[in-house]
Amino acid sequence: MKKLVFTLLLAAALMTGTASEWTAAVHADGSESVKQFQKYSNGKWRARVDREGTPVFVTGVLSDIGEVDTKEEALRFLEKHREYFHVNRPSRDLKLEKTEKDKLGMKHFRFRQMKEGFPVEGSVLTVHTDKKGAVRTVNGQIDQKTDDQSLNTRVAISRKAAVKVAKEAVSAPEHLFEEPVTEQVVYPSGGKGILTYKVNLNFLGKEPGNWFVYVDAKTGKVIDKYNAIMDADELKHATGVGVGVKGTRRKLNLAKDHSDRGSIFYLRDITRRPRMQDILTYDFKNRWDSRTHPLPGVLFQNKSASWKDDYHRAAVDAHYNSERVYEYFLREHDRNSIDGKGMAIVSTVHYGEDYNNAFWNGKQMTYGDGDGSYFIPLSAGLDVAAHEMTHGVTTHSAGLVYRNQPGALNEAFSDIFGALVDEANWEIGEEVMAPEAIASGRTSLRSLENPGKFQVKEEYWPYGDGSGKYPSHMDEFYDLPLHLDNGGVHVNSSIINHGAYLAGEKIGKQTLGQIYYRALTVYLTPMSDFKDARYAVIQSATDLYGEGSAEVKAVTDAFNAVGITP
Known part of the structure; x- marks a missing residue:
């Protein structure tokens, strides 16, 4: 299967980082925007750029007070700074997905990227304003190559035919849990956008499936697929x-x-x-x-x-x-x-x-x-x-795609909230282990405190550091192919888990829960990776407790400790 190819606008808070990381943003396109951001923030605005020089997470005071209070004003802000954010036509190619107002009085305008009227899969850009109507952060995911290129919108196969292809691709049983759901989306692949049918198949059995299959609307070929049973x-x-x-x-x-x-x-x-x-x-x-x-x-x-x-x-x-x-x-x-x-x-x-x-x-x-x-x-x-219920919360908030690093974040946030709701310890699944497993030393399913006390499946060992243990640092990351654990969603989640444990020991579970919940529901987006999580968590701690606070230091130190650095 081909991997998802996206230009990631990282969901990241920028309270830490190297000087060169911020300096690079100043030289990005949109010098007039840079001047305005410097003016509004008295020079105290920050940005992170990707390898191509595109600002991927910008924070500070980015507009006048009262400038943005509605979706129309949020779009006008993006139009004003479109060269800087590398979005060609925001008013045409961004569609409001939802607007939320949180307990801090901040508003969050979440836009989905569109191409020729079709949504671009996984691509989201969010404008965050404070209670005075000033833009404070812009983050998300935009596929710039798809935005720049023309799109062939010719459809050669029907929805019914696409469903048939999707069923065959995942060996779905004749009887499904519910009727297939199809949506036409633009799927970035190989540096270009392809118009596809996104087919969701939900079925039961010994290997239940909640498959998403992307079928090329022109050729009928499967572009990609993944199982989102969580x-x-x-x-x-x-x-x-x-x-x-x-x-x-x-x-x-x-x-x-x-x-x-x-x-x-x-x-x-x-x-x-x-x-x-x-x-x-x-x-x-x-x-x-x-x-x-x-x-x-x-x-x-x-x-x-x-x-x-x-x-x-x-x-x-x-x-x-x-x-x-x-x-x-x-x-x-x-x-x-x-x-x-x-x-x-x-x-x-x-x-x-x-x-x-x-x-x-x-x-x-x-x-x-x-x-x-x-x-x-x-x-x-x-x-x-x-x-399991936190998987549902993720489905209805960040929507983290269930594979590779986004999928590992999906699993990690479920483990973290599992340990927050069940306050007894930092273990997951200790109450459901059978006597034989306990006797063999498997006293829980995973440990946030000490991930390495348990082994992963032996077939995963060649893809890690050779220890065969659950990792607690990026040096121990398992570079698994998609056909094993969806690219490591359960295995590599333990790195994020351990970072949460380290922070939680310093600030307490209740405070940790406030920070991680905000990161999940406000800043993370479908294709967020581990670095995105670092910045999202730090930004959330900053929103709640202030820059330079003990809480910000605790979460920053924790990500550093597990090797997730700027």
């Missing part, structure tokens, strides 16, 4: 109790329905209406797939408010843990559910037979029961639930 009526409120996988007693929010047969209780938390939809837990009855009973399965029900049968235990934990994770994001970050808008939180347990995994498929969480040797039912872990 592993790991009138009802009344009632409360009940249940017993979890490890025998822990849980208090549960339920829904109760009364009929001629008596009361029926459901694992359905309706207490948060109308702010959000419900929290629901379903049973897949150890199937892999079913035409008659697709995901999410059958809503758990019981004739009693007491859920103590052995079969209920995985469901009790999934339901209880979903509530805990929801409450964390609401309390700490004022985020109302996974999408921030109150979407239903859906979990399915008893997926497959002896299935050693849990995953977010773009819609919901799904948990296997484990094989009893390596894992017990994976819903037992609060950090596992937080990990």
